[in-house]
Amino acid sequence: MKPFDYTAPSTIADAVSLLSQHNGEARVLAGGTDILVQLREGLREAGIVIDVKKIAELRALDCCSTSGLTLGASTPCAEIYGNADVCTAYPALTDAARIIGGWQIQSRASIGGNLCNASPAADSIPALIALNAVALVAGPNGQREIPVADFCTAPGRNALAAGELLVCLQFPAPSAKSSSAYQRFIPRNEMDIAVVGVGSWLQLDESGQTILSARVALGAVAPTPVFAAEASDWLAGKPATEDTYRQAGELARKSASPISDMRGTAEYRVHLVGVLTQRTLAKAVQRAVAQRAAG
Amino acid sequence: MTKKVQVSATVNGETVDFLCEPWQSLLDVLREELHLTGAKEGCNNGNCGACSVLLDGAPVNSCLVLAVEAEGAEITTVEGIAQNGQLHPLQQCFLEGAALQCGICTPGFLVTAKALLDQNPNPTEEQIRFELAGNLCRCTGYDKIIKAVLAAAKNLQEAN
Structure with missing residues (x-):
């Protein structure tokens, strides 16, 4: 690895000031499972690496039934799926956190890092979009919010301006009779990059028979993860049946504009979008109903 | 140029102080400085797990941890698994x-x-x-x- 300096500030203000001070030369280190590989392979360079894991706000994992979930940008995956409240309230998030790399990766890798790395195939991002998460960002001019759906701008590029730091992700409090799911297709059992990934969230009505609203998001089928707006809008008011999920899958296919590469052809990916949309909607309904029975 | 950093950690139950470059991996320091050659360098990019160690109880790829991050941490390598001369x-x-x-x-x-x-x-x-x-x-x-x-x-x- 090319030499760099290391520092581990304990406040957001110090981290932001270090980022500005080393304009363009600084790289943020959370779990390191992407950035250390990129630095070693010369894909990125750093004069200084800023370890943000000592900043309390970036290690947050506050799950509250009324105010929602605040997830620090550097909180590792294993801590997230190890939290029973998060697994119950935001299962799409924990579905994704449980399958990013193996256990060794999950002990370190953060959802904030997965988002900032902005891979089109990132497992957590469709789940974040489906769950309507908002990124809280701190910079030289104060703090601002960016909906996760707008955070990735191109492969490996994100909406952070120079000197800005992702602090945390904020998730709305779970509404009654709502749930979510994330699934991906890979040709192996574990430890692979998604050929396609789909995250779905939905809320059922009082009777549990009708979908009140839904959000479907797709990964690995465009330069950035995408919100499947047409399918999501159409689902509102539809009965919670297999036929509905299948039709939503057909509509979600229209939001996909994949390329063909070593992982799959464009045609295959579009097909997978339909299948995984159908399956994640069915899973989310199943979970919403089960939660209702338990609650 | 950067200066070497002094790190204090607990490795296999013993307090250990070492000097490292800020860009050195934990794997590199375990093997080259502390002469604990149990953890192996396979892929050096987080895929193979041959360098797995426990960092505060959690399994990690030591090739993807900076040695400086180990300050204050408790590390267990394969050398620390056997107890009192008895294999685990x-x-x-x-x-x-x-x-x-x-x-x-x-x-x-x-x-x-x-x-x-x-x-x-x-x-x-x-x-x-x-x-x-x-x-x-x-x-x-x-x-x-x-x-x-x-x-x-x-x-x-x-x-x-």
């Missing part, structure tokens, strides 16, 4: 079940399997396969490894 039941079962061929992946498997049994003393075969997915073996076809972990779990439970 996992090590004993790997030996008895011939769960290794070339042996390069073995320290990583042992460390991750120990983390698994510490957390879940009675895992199913499926759980073992899932949690060991981050450790690659190119010789054995995994079957003997999984069987050795199942046997070790059984032995540990009988011992308790």
Whole structure:
């Protein structure tokens, strides 16, 4: 690895000031499972690496039934799926956190890092979009919010301006009779990059028979993860049946504009979008109903 | 130019101080400075798990941890698994079940399997396969490894 300096500030203000001070030369280190590989392979360079894991706000994992979930940008995956409240309230998030790399990766890798790395195939991002998460960002001019759906701008590029730091992700409090799911297709059992990934969230009505609203998001089928707006809008008011999920899958296919590469052809990916949309909607309904029975 | 950093950590139960470059990996320091050569460099990019160690109890790829990050941490390497000259039941079962061929992946498997049994003393075969997915073996076809972990779990439970 090319030499760099290391520092581990304990406040957001110090981290932001270090980022500005080393304009363009600084790289943020959370779990390191992407950035250390990129630095070693010369894909990125750093004069200084800023370890943000000592900043309390970036290690947050506050799950509250009324105010929602605040997830620090550097909180590792294993801590997230190890939290029973998060697994119950935001299962799409924990579905994704449980399958990013193996256990060794999950002990370190953060959802904030997965988002900032902005891979089109990132497992957590469709789940974040489906769950309507908002990124809280701190910079030289104060703090601002960016909906996760707008955070990735191109492969490996994100909406952070120079000197800005992702602090945390904020998730709305779970509404009654709502749930979510994330699934991906890979040709192996574990430890692979998604050929396609789909995250779905939905809320059922009082009777549990009708979908009140839904959000479907797709990964690995465009330069950035995408919100499947047409399918999501159409689902509102539809009965919670297999036929509905299948039709939503057909509509979600229209939001996909994949390329063909070593992982799959464009045609295959579009097909997978339909299948995984159908399956994640069915899973989310199943979970919403089960939660209702338990609650 | 950058200066070497002094780091103080607990490695296999002993307090250890070392000097490292800020860009050096924990794996590099364990092997080259502390002469603990159990953790192996396989891929050096987080895919193979041959460099697995426990960092504050959690399995990590030590090639993807900076040595400076180990300040104040508790690290267990494969050298720290045997206690009082007695092999850990996992090590004993790997030996008895011939769960290794070339042996390069073995320290990583042992460390991750120990983390698994510490957390879940009675895992199913499926759980073992899932949690060991981050450790690659190119010789054995995994079957003997999984069987050795199942046997070790059984032995540990009988011992308790």
